[in-house]
Amino acid sequence: xxxxxxxxxxxxxxLSAAAGALLGFAAGRSRSVDGLKWARRFAYLYSGxxxxxxxxxxxxxxxxxxxxxxxxxVGSRSVPTWVTIVSLxxxxxxxxxxxxxxxxxxxxxxxxxxxxxxxxxxxxAIGVWLSxxxxxxxxxxxxxxxxxxxxxxxxxxxxxxxxxxxxLLMAIHPPFLYLGYVGMTIPFGFACAxxxxxxxxxxxxxxxxxxxxxxxxxxxxxxxxxxxxAYEVLGWGGYWAWxxxxxxxxxxxxxxxxxxxxxxxxxxxxxLKGWTITLIQATFLLTILGTFMTRSGVFNSVHSFTQSxxxxxxxxxxxxxxxxxxALLAFRIDKLESDGRIEGAASREAMFLINNLMFVLxxxxxxxxxxxxxxxxxxSDKQMSVGRPYFDSMxxxxxxxxxxxxxxxxxLPWGRATGEQVRKALLPPIAGAVLFALIGYIANVRSxxxxxxxxxxxxxxxxxxxxxxxxxMQRMKRGESAATSFVDAQLxxxxxxxxxxxxxxxxxxxxxxxxxxSSMRQSTELHFNKGQTLKASGYDVTFLGVxxxxxxxxxxxxxxxxxxxxxxxxxxxxxxxxxxxMMREPIGTPDVHSTMAGDFYLALSxxxxxxxxxxxxxxxxxLVMWIWVAVILMGVGALFGLMQ
Amino acid sequence: xxxxxxxxxxxxxxxxGAFAVAxxxxxxxxxxxxxxxxxxxxxxxxxxxxxxxxYGATIRLGGMVAKNSIRNLxxxxxxxxxxxxxxxxxxxxxxxPPQMFRENIGVVVEGTMVKGGYFQSNRLMVSHNxxxxxxxxxHPVDRKELERMMKSVEQGKS
Numbered sequence: 082x083x084x085x086x087x088x089x090x091x092x093x094x095x096l097s098a099a100a101g102a103l104l105g106f107a108a109g110r111s112r113s114v115d116g117l118k119w120a121r122r123f124a125y126l127y128s129g130x131x132x133x134x135x136x137x138x139x140x141x142x143x144x145x146x147x148x149x150x151x152x153x154x155v156g157s158r159s160v161p162t163w164v165t166i167v168s169l170x171x172x173x174x175x176x177x178x179x180x181x182x183x184x185x186x187x188x189x190x191x192x193x194x195x196x197x198x199x200x201x202x203x204x205x206a207i208g209v210w211l212s213x214x215x216x217x218x219x220x221x222x223x224x225x226x227x228x229x230x231x232x233x234x235x236x237x238x239x240x241x242x243x244x245x246x247x248x249l250l251m252a253i254h255p256p257f258l259y260l261g262y263v264g265m266t267i268p269f270g271f272a273c274a275x276x277x278x279x280x281x282x283x284x285x286x287x288x289x290x291x292x293x294x295x296x297x298x299x300x301x302x303x304x305x306x307x308x309x310x311a312y313e314v315l316g317w318g319g320y321w322a323w324x325x326x327x328x329x330x331x332x333x334x335x336x337x338x339x340x341x342x343x344x345x346x347x348x349x350x351x352x353l354k355g356w357t358i359t360l361i362q363a364t365f366l367l368t369i370l371g372t373f374m375t376r377s378g379v380f381n382s383v384h385s386f387t388q389s390x391x392x393x394x395x396x397x398x399x400x401x402x403x404x405x406x407x408a409l410l411a412f413r414i415d416k417l418e419s420d421g422r423i424e425g426a427a428s429r430e431a432m433f434l435i436n437n438l439m440f441v442l443x444x445x446x447x448x449x450x451x452x453x454x455x456x457x458x459x460x461s462d463k464q465m466s467v468g469r470p471y472f473d474s475m476x477x478x479x480x481x482x483x484x485x486x487x488x489x490x491x492x493l494p495w496g497r498a499t500g501e502q503v504r505k506a507l508l509p510p511i512a513g514a515v516l517f518a519l520i521g522y523i524a525n526v527r528s529x530x531x532x533x534x535x536x537x538x539x540x541x542x543x544x545x546x547x548x549x550x551x552x553x554m555q556r557m558k559r560g561e562s563a564a565t566s567f568v569d570a571q572l573x574x575x576x577x578x579x580x581x582x583x584x585x586x587x588x589x590x591x592x593x594x595x596x597x598x599s600s601m602r603q604s605t606e607l608h609f610n611k612g613q614t615l616k617a618s619g620y621d622v623t624f625l626g627v628x629x630x631x632x633x634x635x636x637x638x639x640x641x642x643x644x645x646x647x648x649x650x651x652x653x654x655x656x657x658x659x660x661x662x663m664m665r666e667p668i669g670t671p672d673v674h675s676t677m678a679g680d681f682y683l684a685l686s687x688x689x690x691x692x693x694x695x696x697x698x699x700x701x702x703x704l705v706m707w708i709w710v711a712v713i714l715m716g717v718g719a720l721f722g723l724m725q
Numbered sequence: 726x727x728x729x730x731x732x733x734x735x736x737x738x739x740x741x742g743a744f745a746v747a748x749x750x751x752x753x754x755x756x757x758x759x760x761x762x763x764x765x766x767x768x769x770x771x772x773x774x775x776x777x778x779x780y781g782a783t784i785r786l787g788g789m790v791a792k793n794s795i796r797n798l799x800x801x802x803x804x805x806x807x808x809x810x811x812x813x814x815x816x817x818x819x820x821x822p823p824q825m826f827r828e829n830i831g832v833v834v835e836g837t838m839v840k841g842g843y844f845q846s847n848r849l850m851v852s853h854n855x856x857x858x859x860x861x862x863x864h865p866v867d868r869k870e871l872e873r874m875m876k877s878v879e880q881g882k883s
Contacts, residue, residue, distance in 0.1 A: 442751060449755055464875065468762035468783055475758055606801060606821060658824060667824060686821040696801065696821040 083141050084149050087228030090134035094181070095218035097127040098211045105208030109277060117200065120207045121192050127214055128189035135182035138175065138227060142168055147238060150229025151175050157240030159634045164246050170255045171241035173376065173391070174227035179255075181217050183263040188214060191267045195288055202285050205274035206267075213266050216398050224391045240634065243661035243668055250310040257303035258330060262368045264296025265333060268340075269365035272358045276409040279416030281347065281354045290344045293361065294723050297337045298716045304330050305712035316656075316671040316684035318604060318700030320708070323472040328451040329371030332444055336364040339440035346433045349495060351420025355410070356437070358417070362406040367444075369399045374451070424497040432490030439483045446475045477530055481537055484592050487585060488541030491548045513543030517593075526597065534596040541589045549582035580722025587718060590711035594704040598679075602702040606686075611693035618701035620681060621645045627690045635661045640688050640695045644674060644681060656685045656697065679703035764835070766875040769812040772838070779838040786814060786844060787833045787871040795828060807832060807844070818846040825851040831871045 101123025108116025141149045142165050145158055155168045155175065170179040188210045195203055221227060245251045271289045275281045307330060308320035321327060340360035346353045377392025423430050450467040458464055492506040517539025518532050526532055552575040556566035571579045605617040609624035616622070625641040639657040643650060652674035658667040671684035680702050687696040764783045765771075772779050772786060791806035791813060798804055801821040806813050816834050826832070831852030839845045852871060 445751070446755060450759060453759055464766035464872070466764045466766070467759050468764045471758045471762035474762075475755065608801065608821070669824070685824075687824055698821075 083137065083146055084228045084230040087134055087137050090130050090137065091218060091221045091228065094127055094130035094134065095215060095222050097123050097130060098215035098218055101127060102208050102211035102215055105204045105211060109204035109208060117204045120204055124188050124192045124207050124211060127211060128185035131181040131185040135178050138178055139166065139169055147234040148231050150231055151227040153231045153235055153238050155241045156238040158237050160240045160246060163252055164241065167245065167252045168241045171245050174225045177217060177220050177225045178227045179259060180263055183259045184214055184217060184266060187264055187267055191292060199285060199288060201278055202271060202274040205277045206270035209270035209273045210266055220391060220394060224394055247659060247668055247670060248310060248314045250306055250313060254303060254306035254310055257299050257306055261296045261300025261303050264299060265365045265368045268293040268361045272361040273409060276358060276413040279413050281417050286344060286348050291723060293337060293340060294719060297341060298719045300334050301712060302716045304334060305709060309709055313673065314670060316669045318682050318698065323469050325451050326375050328447050329374045332371060332447055333364045333367040335440050335444045336360050336367060339437045340364060342433055343437050346430050350430055352422060354417040354419065355414040359410060366403055366406065369402060373399055427493055427498050427503050429490060429493045429495045432486055432493055436486050436490060439479055439486065443476065443479050480592060481534055484534060484537040484541055487588065488537060488544050492544045510540045510543035513539040528600040531596045531600045534593060538589050538593040545582050545585045545589065549579060576725050577722045580718050583718030584715050587711045587714040591708055594707045598702050598704050602700060605699045607699060608696045609694060617699040619646065624695055626693055627688060629690060635659050638688055638690055640685050642683060654683045656683045658685060658688060675706050677706060680705045768809045769807055769814040770809055772814055773812045781837055784837055785833050785835050785875045787875045790828050790830055790832055792828050807834065815843040816846055817843055818849050820847060820849055822849055823851050833875050
């Protein structure tokens with residue numbers, strides 16, 4: 082009953098998306114008002130159908146209806162309810178359905194909020210959105226059908242991949258990532274519509290910017306949550322390993338960030354129109370490339386599913402979207418006329434351009450390193466990967482340069498600047514650079530790249546704070562009270578600007594903390610007998626013994642450790658090995674003591690309950706916590722600016 | 726054509742030239758960076774076939790731990806043989822073997838060949854199947870699984 086109903090919903094969503102897409106493009110061509118009205122109705126219909134299909138699957142999961150293929154594959158009666166809900170995106174078919182759910186919500190919201198306006202662009206935008214929607218419904222109608230009927234339903238299922246049950250962050254990271262990834266479809270639609278019409282007028286910039294900003298916020302948080310999850314679960318003491326799955330989430334973020342900046346130049350100066358459109362298209366294409374890399378099984382990871390055969394289909398879609406984008410660009414980019422040009426090298430728009438080039442360079446660096454092994458394997462069947470040092474050696478200098486531009490860019494005025502203006506703007510913040518580098522040096526930082534990052538960060542922090550409150554200061558100089566000038570200049574009229582600098586300040590913190598935490602990390606390997614105390618990075622670690630604990634869905638072997646510093650107890654840590662039902666090997670889970678100054682991290686590599694011995698890896702890493710905090714601040718700051 | 730148009734055209738060519746030079750420089754740097762940091766996924770047979778190339782290159786060697794070959798070298802160091810259907814490679818590792826390490830299990834070791842003719846590794850991963858199968862005796866090593874493991878970058882990264 083449920084499988085049949087689900088199947089009908091999926092097929093109906095495919096039909097309505099396809100029909101709506103055709104109607105949208107036709108209405109865009111004929112400028113028919115009725116055509117647009119109907120395209121909009123089909124957009125809502127599609128959203129309703131696909132959201133119902135996803136909710137039906139959630140219902141089937143919650144009621145443990147094992148006659149539904151997907152439930153039989155990932156459901157289990159013995160897991161907690163939150164794991165059951167998380168199961169929706171824990172395997173291939175469900176994750177595509179979840180994609181549909183998010184896309185449906187985005188399309189409905191975008192259609193609703195742009196109704197009655199932008200009549201020039203909306204039909205084609207709806208056409209593009211629903212074409213993408215039709216593809217994902219097609220995936221579920223064919224190669225990734227979540228509503229397969231199970232003829233003899235089992236009494237219980239295996240539950241989702243244990244690595245996903247192992248930490249609560251897994252309930253948050255995927256939805257954020259989908260909200261980021263899928264949301265990039267909306268600005269892509271607007272960008273394509275602008276190209277089809279051959280015009281990027283001032284009117285469309287607001288929805289373009291906002292529809293890019295919202296998924297960008299989700300994507301920012303999602304990348305951080307992924308790193309945090311890896312840090313809390315995988316047990317190697319770090320949060321970023323340049324593995325293809327991580328890179329897949331970073332790539333569209335890089336081009337999206339570049340686009341968010343270049344839109345501002347379009348707004349302000351009327352230049353870089355074609356470039357901005359290209360960046361937005363690239364962002365969408367990179368989300369599809371990322372989906373291909375993570376979902377097709379070409380890279381082994383917790384994100385890939387062995388049974389998946391949808392790789393070629395996604396690749397086909399990627400190729401079609403790429404051709405469509407390139408063709409549109411080739412035929413239409415000349416029509417997007419510039420209204421001005423860059424006045425000089427020492428201007429803010431020139432810095433925006435450098436910022437953009439840096440982001441594109443970063444994108445290429447990461448893209449080449451990620452895709453290279455795939456190309457080699459496709460050509461010569463040899464298997465290899467690109468090692469981490471490549472990424473580090475390429476990304477660190479570009480990242481430092483970006484931080485430098487983040488510092489001097491906002492200090493420079495728009496348009497032409499005099500030498501005097503430039504000197505006045507650029508010299509004082511050097512004090513900030515010296516201060517930060519000095520603090521680092523006193524705190525024992527010796528790595529030249531980290532010191533340079535601190536100096537650039539200090540410069541950028543100075544400029545950012547000076548700029549952040551500039552409007553308020555100007556008003557106060559004119560005699561207004563601090564409170565009214567704050568409310569008016571920072572929260573009301575200057576909100577977008579203020580929010581932008583909040584994001585910049587958070588970025589400075591993130592980059593500094595990444596540099597410090599990765600260059601100052603200490604690791605030690607310790608072997609314990611019960612009761613023994615050993616030293617690591619200035620801490621005394623005592624092994625109290627092994628404990629075994631049983632829960633319905635797993636059993637755990639836990640190493641119990643007391644951590645002390647200078648005789649004072651600091652923390653009790655319990656790194657563990659979790660053995661899940663239906664799974665052969667245990668999964669190690671580290672335990673972390675986090676403070677504002679740094680983290681103390683224990684991961685079991687070997688534990689023997691009989692002999693009561695344990696081997697652990699100990700990592701002492703400064704400032705890690707601030708990365709999570711500052712990235713959340715980036716998101717909150719951007720959201721604050723968006724809610725104007 | 727007036728003076729400012731000519732200037733504009735000149736700057737455009739200059740910009741294009743600068744971009745081209747920067748692009749080529751970037752490509753060269755990236756290519757050499759990739760070339761220096763490749764990690765090869767080899768079986769013992771591949772390793773033997775590559776001869777001298779195996780010395781100094783970063784390699785992920787995947788195979789099965791040979792029977793009766795595990796010896797403790799004191800501390801956390803262990804030596805053992807990794808074999809496939811035809812060839813054997815002697816491995817010394819400095820890291821603590823993971824919980825599941827034993828004879829006749831699939832392993833992937835990362836490191837390189839050193840003088841003395843053995844494989845020096847600083848990283849040891851044990852075949853860690855994510856599929857849901859009941860535990861069975863013998864644990865036959867699946868080649869596919871080893872290949873997937875060699876590619877696996879998320880787990881046990883150091």
